[in-house]
Amino acid sequence: MAYSYDDENIFAKILRGEIPNDTVFETEHSLAFNDIRPQAPIHVLVIPRGKYVNYDDFAANASDEEILDYTRAIAKVCEMKGVEAEGFRMISNAGHNGVQEVPHLHVHILGGRNLGRMLTPA
Numbered sequence: 001m002a003y004s005y006d007d008e009n010i011f012a013k014i015l016r017g018e019i020p021n022d023t024v025f026e027t028e029h030s031l032a033f034n035d036i037r038p039q040a041p042i043h044v045l046v047i048p049r050g051k052y053v054n055y056d057d058f059a060a061n062a063s064d065e066e067i068l069d070y071t072r073a074i075a076k077v078c079e080m081k082g083v084e085a086e087g088f089r090m091i092s093n094a095g096h097n098g099v100q101e102v103p104h105l106h107v108h109i110l111g112g113r114n115l116g117r118m119l120t121p122a
């Protein structure tokens with residue numbers, strides 16, 4: 001699937017330095033920062049610097065180097081936030097049904113409390 005990328009999305013602006021962010025960790029290809037509206041005591045967003053709309057787009061089209069960097073950045077954030085012991089949730093919303101607000105790939109890392117069941121009945 002070929003996704004079209006919107007250069008004006010809010011995370012693109014963060015990556016260009018046009019909007020500030022509360023950085024947790026960064027690498028050549030990835031950036032992790034605290035969510036502006038945290039849903040749990042720990043709520044970090046991890047994004048690739050490359051222009052990928054969602055995880056499907058990234059997994060299909062990113063270079064091996066980007067995928068490795070991004071995957072390891074997620075592990076580093078988990079380590080830095082100490083979520084391994086008590087557990088955490090990793091979510092990546094995509095598109096309309098996934099209720100994705102920002103069309104630049106991001107993984108939510110949530111922890112610091114029991115997060116309940118994954119989905120509540122609609």
Ligand code: 5GP
Binds near residue numbers: 010022034102
């Ligand atoms: P989505 O629904 O796309 O998976 O989640 C987008 C997330 O981005 C939301 O949790 C929202 O709070 C967060 N967000 C939206 N705008 C900003 C922003 O300007 N800065 C930060 N740090 N987070 C944002």
